[in-house]
Amino acid sequence: MTTNNRIQQCEKMLYAGIKNLFQSQDVLKLEAFSILILEILMLLEREEYLKSLEGKGDIGNGSYQRSFRALNNNNLLINIPRTRNGKFKPLAIEIVKQNQEKVNELALLLYRKGLSSRDVSDVMKDFFGEEMSYETVNNLAESFHAIREKWEKRMLDAYYKVIYCDALYVNLKRNNSYTKEAVHVIFGVKEDNTRELL
Numbered sequence: 001m002t003t004n005n006r007i008q009q010c011e012k013m014l015y016a017g018i019k020n021l022f023q024s025q026d027v028l029k030l031e032a033f034s035i036l037i038l039e040i041l042m043l044l045e046r047e048e049y050l051k052s053l054e055g056k057g058d059i060g061n062g063s064y065q066r067s068f069r070a071l072n073n074n075n076l077l078i079n080i081p082r083t084r085n086g087k088f089k090p091l092a093i094e095i096v097k098q099n100q101e102k103v104n105e106l107a108l109l110l111y112r113k114g115l116s117s118r119d120v121s122d123v124m125k126d127f128f129g130e131e132m133s134y135e136t137v138n139n140l141a142e143s144f145h146a147i148r149e150k151w152e153k154r155m156l157d158a159y160y161k162v163i164y165c166d167a168l169y170v171n172l173k174r175n176n177s178y179t180k181e182a183v184h185v186i187f188g189v190k191e192d193n194t195r196e197l198l
Contacts, residue, residue, distance in 0.1 A: 031076070039063075039079050042090040046081040049088050058083045066093070108140045114173050117141065156198065160188035163198070 001009075022033050046060060063079040080093055103124070110120045117137035167182040186198040 035076060035078055038092060039081075042081050042092065045090055046083065046088055050083070058085045058087065060084075104140055107137055108144055111137060111141050112144065114171070116173075157188070157190060157196070160190060160196075160198075161193075162189040163187070164189075 018037065022028075022030070025033075028036065050058065050060060061082050061084045063081045065077050066080050067077055080090060082088060107120050107124060110123060111117065115123070120137045121133065164187045166185050168185060169180045169182055171178045172181050187195045188198050189195055
């Protein structure tokens with residue numbers, strides 16, 4: 001039997017087993033049952049993580065609750081297992097965290113492209129079905145402004161071999177109208193022939 005066939009057979013057994021478990025009980029609705037299965041999988045993942053350490057350097061340390069928003073806009077409370085030193089990260093939670101980081105990056109990009117915090121919030125709701133409050137968008141924008149200010153206040157080299165200057169015209173929204181405005185771009189060529197945005 002090939003590896004692919006064995007994987008397919010395993011998937012069928014898991015599906016049949018989980019379906020049978022769900023149908024043989026009448027206490028949990030599908031949403032609560034799914035959360036319980038996810039929590040059990042994370043516990044199994046922690047057991048394997050601790051086994052891989054062979055009892056050296058870390059032990060299980062209970063769990064903590066985290067709230068997630070489901071597709072039907074219900075808040076789901078999930079118990080996430082943890083370890084004493086905090087290095088254990090369940091795969092499912094890392095995937096959710098990465099997706100949220102990508103959504104935050106997109107929101108910040110839209111804001112930097114000239115959309116207002118209200119517009120960004122509306123786009124997030126339309127495309128992802130997720131509400132992102134104006135306050136969240138403003139907080140993301142503030143983090144961008146802090147990075148920009150740090151970059152603006154950095155020390156420049158005393159000498160550049162060559163300096164290139166150019167302007168890029170972009171549409172900017174001011175009040176209720178759009179105007180084309182120049183964004184000046186200046187590069188300096190350093191002694192080691194690397195370029196630096198000035």
